[in-house]
Amino acid sequence: MERTMSRPVGNLPETIHSLIGLKYHFTSSWVKSVCDISKNVSSSSEISSTSKEEDESAFVEVQSIRDQLSRLTVQVNDQNKRRREILNEFLDLKGNIRVFCRVKPLDSKNSRAPVSSDTRNVIIKLTESKRKTYNFDRVFQPDSSQDDVFLEIEPVIKSVIDGYNACIFAYGQTGTGKTFTMEGLPESPGIVPRAIKALFKQVEQSNHKFVIKFSMLEIYMGNLRDLLVSQGTKPISPIPPSLLIHTDPKGEIDIENLVTLKVTDSDEVFKLYKLGCRSRATAFTNSNSASSRSHCMIRVSITCAGAPERLRERNKIWLVDLGGSERVLKTKATGRRFDEGKAINLSLSALGDVINSLQRKNAHIPYRNSKLTQVLKDSLGQDSKTLMLVHISRKEDDLCETICSLNFATRAKNIHLGQDESKEERERKETVMRCLQNMMETIEKERETKLKEIRHLNETLEKLSGKPHVIEEVDEIREEIQVTPKLKRNKSRRASDVFSSFMRPTASSNRRLSGADFRSVSNGPGFKSRRNSMAHFRSESVCIRMKDGFDSLCDSSERSISKSTCAISHNRADNAATVYSQEISECDIKLVVCEHNTNVNQKEGGTEFSRINSWLHSQSENRSYLLDKKLRVSRNISWERSSNGSKTLEDIEESKTEIKHPLLLKDQFEPECLCSAETEDQILSKYPNPNPNEEDNGSLHLPSFRYDAWFGVDGSAARKKDSQASGLLLELKQPLPNYQRGLEFKEDVAPPFLGPQGILVQTGRDYTFVQKLEALSLRILLGLGFIDVGYGSNFFNGLTQQ
Numbered sequence: 001m002e003r004t005m006s007r008p009v010g011n012l013p014e015t016i017h018s019l020i021g022l023k024y025h026f027t028s029s030w031v032k033s034v035c036d037i038s039k040n041v042s043s044s045s046e047i048s049s050t051s052k053e054e055d056e057s058a059f060v061e062v063q064s065i066r067d068q069l070s071r072l073t074v075q076v077n078d079q080n081k082r083r084r085e086i087l088n089e090f091l092d093l094k095g096n097i098r099v100f101c102r103v104k105p106l107d108s109k110n111s112r113a114p115v116s117s118d119t120r121n122v123i124i125k126l127t128e129s130k131r132k133t134y135n136f137d138r139v140f141q142p143d144s145s146q147d148d149v150f151l152e153i154e155p156v157i158k159s160v161i162d163g164y165n166a167c168i169f170a171y172g173q174t175g176t177g178k179t180f181t182m183e184g185l186p187e188s189p190g191i192v193p194r195a196i197k198a199l200f201k202q203v204e205q206s207n208h209k210f211v212i213k214f215s216m217l218e219i220y221m222g223n224l225r226d227l228l229v230s231q232g233t234k235p236i237s238p239i240p241p242s243l244l245i246h247t248d249p250k251g252e253i254d255i256e257n258l259v260t261l262k263v264t265d266s267d268e269v270f271k272l273y274k275l276g277c278r279s280r281a282t283a284f285t286n287s288n289s290a291s292s293r294s295h296c297m298i299r300v301s302i303t304c305a306g307a308p309e310r311l312r313e314r315n316k317i318w319l320v321d322l323g324g325s326e327r328v329l330k331t332k333a334t335g336r337r338f339d340e341g342k343a344i345n346l347s348l349s350a351l352g353d354v355i356n357s358l359q360r361k362n363a364h365i366p367y368r369n370s371k372l373t374q375v376l377k378d379s380l381g382q383d384s385k386t387l388m389l390v391h392i393s394r395k396e397d398d399l400c401e402t403i404c405s406l407n408f409a410t411r412a413k414n415i416h417l418g419q420d421e422s423k424e425e426r427e428r429k430e431t432v433m434r435c436l437q438n439m440m441e442t443i444e445k446e447r448e449t450k451l452k453e454i455r456h457l458n459e460t461l462e463k464l465s466g467k468p469h470v471i472e473e474v475d476e477i478r479e480e481i482q483v484t485p486k487l488k489r490n491k492s493r494r495a496s497d498v499f500s501s502f503m504r505p506t507a508s509s510n511r512r513l514s515g516a517d518f519r520s521v522s523n524g525p526g527f528k529s530r531r532n533s534m535a536h537f538r539s540e541s542v543c544i545r546m547k548d549g550f551d552s553l554c555d556s557s558e559r560s561i562s563k564s565t566c567a568i569s570h571n572r573a574d575n576a577a578t579v580y581s582q583e584i585s586e587c588d589i590k591l592v593v594c595e596h597n598t599n600v601n602q603k604e605g606g607t608e609f610s611r612i613n614s615w616l617h618s619q620s621e622n623r624s625y626l627l628d629k630k631l632r633v634s635r636n637i638s639w640e641r642s643s644n645g646s647k648t649l650e651d652i653e654e655s656k657t658e659i660k661h662p663l664l665l666k667d668q669f670e671p672e673c674l675c676s677a678e679t680e681d682q683i684l685s686k687y688p689n690p691n692p693n694e695e696d697n698g699s700l701h702l703p704s705f706r707y708d709a710w711f712g713v714d715g716s717a718a719r720k721k722d723s724q725a726s727g728l729l730l731e732l733k734q735p736l737p738n739y740q741r742g743l744e745f746k747e748d749v750a751p752p753f754l755g756p757q758g759i760l761v762q763t764g765r766d767y768t769f770v771q772k773l774e775a776l777s778l779r780i781l782l783g784l785g786f787i788d789v790g791y792g793s794n795f796f797n798g799l800t801q802q
């Protein structure tokens, strides 16, 4: 009853009515309350009859504005929908996969140019009497400006606002202007800055709230690299989590662990873009002084909820500056440059195959043949808008490459057109397109007027009611940074706590599953002191460069995607120039430390490892190999590369500069710790700073050691009785042939190793493999994965005590 009395006067009739409806409850208190209400009516109306009128008129006004706003919003949404349909029709006529050609101006006027062009054709003069014509959706002449190019791109950007996925990429021989077209120069910005600006402008003009996110990566030698994450070059540099490509149930592609930043304006994007560009792999080549050695890919993701006119709630556009196609014979590239060129050409050819299959509407589209096409899978084909800009040179010297590029482009172009159109057909199409374009412009103008009206009404509404007309925000608006791990690490309860030791994830899979590791390690508590800096080591997964040797050891052409280094330290997140795994093939290494008694018996050790090995081999998914290794620590040998040091140790050499106080490995860790279930902090607390006078400056002290190692389960290697033994689990993405399973070191493979302990492999590819494996294991030891490695002592006890 109290509540009824306190209601506004306007509710009185309603209140009385409701009370009358409850006649059987008539009581003296009811009568009293009615009297109170009546009193309230008279006193209120006497006191504020004027303000009541004002309130009422304001209320009516607010109500009417709200009605207008709703009406206008519905109209704008209808217009958006209509515009989307027209734009789509327009783009369909143009072709969902469109191919443009841009001809680079000649460097010198005297150069002979066997290439000429008009707005749709490129004509190649093969001989005096023979010409070949290639036609395109549009040809940009040498004097075309960046404006001209962007004018053709703009409709695609609009369709991105409408919810379509899109992909714009620059293809062509190295040095023909791909980066110029995509990135441009400060005085003549290219597609990327213009597209970003256009996107934000469209978003501003829209009546919906959009969430825009930015990511940038490159595909270098077949591996994905996040360009927004600083890539360490040294063993102690942070490990960026591996980028893994996933397809969700809707068929959308997501890249696990890729840093995705929410951006609110184009300036933010440009800053990130600059940052990403700094990490790109470029190099001097014969054709271009700053040649891109990778495919640089920018992803702008757009989310907009509650916009029924959009095709989908979440979509994206990829802006790709492809690595230059090149003939290695011509570039005379050798070594790494050669390998880079080879990797670029392979993926470009895979891209060509995909586009060709899409154009032909083949049942099978070979997306899986390269990382590039896997990443772009949902942005190529179907309703996605694809634009390829083929770049060519007019130089006579480049004629061969020009023809190759034109042939590639023609393959891509043929798809939607089937055969070349007749002149009439083309003219008819152009008339329709012009008509559609006019319709679009009219709609856009009307929409702009309505949006202005909405803005004005919103301001009035805000003045009257103090509240703007609310557009619902999407959840993600509040999201600042999104890294996309498949599973987030549960800090309070780890998987390894829950599962029996056999089922625990391996260190490597932990790393994969915890994309946020990188950040959480850096920021987490307990990582403050310098001595604790060892705690940041996460040598859970290490990649090994497996050049030619490993390639041919593996049967399949599919490569591992894992990459990266061996250790992580939060205070070492330097911006060093990027050097990273260079070769296509890699293998993922997991460190498993096995408990042995000090006086390890060769026979026992062998049996134990064989058992573990056979268990691992039975896990066909893992393709894991256990490599038995004997670890020996010596005080006298510093961490130096010897004069006859092997080339394969160059990575290790890099770490030299980081060593300030050589320590003994065993001073820092004891074998039992290596398989202990203790946390990193617990382990580290046992190892105080050996030099307490020294200031705790957060620097990393690497152990200096040499070790005496052998791999293999055949037991042929001699062992020193007093050595501590431990085990390494090497998980290869590709199985090694059976005969390769037992591997041992050769004496002079890689100082500072001791040896020889058994010479099984002396020359050739196997030798290279072993060399690299050895270098790798040393790196692992440097990072020493004593932290949660997934397989603890229980695991081994469980196996060996059977």
Ligand SMILES: Nc1ncnc2c1ncn2[C@@H]1O[C@H](COP(=O)(O)OP(=O)(O)OP(=O)(O)O)[C@@H](O)[C@H]1O
Pocket: 103, 104, 105, 142, 172, 173, 174, 175, 176, 177, 178, 179, 180, 181, 287, 288, 290, 291, 292, 293, 322, 323, 324, 325, 391
């Ligand atoms: N249309 C153009 N107008 C003016 N300069 C151009 C044009 N195209 C390219 N250039 C210039 O040519 C040089 C090489 O261009 P760019 O680096 O963009 O080539 P690229 O195709 O990206 O090469 P790579 O594949 O090796 O990275 C640059 O100095 C660039 O400014």
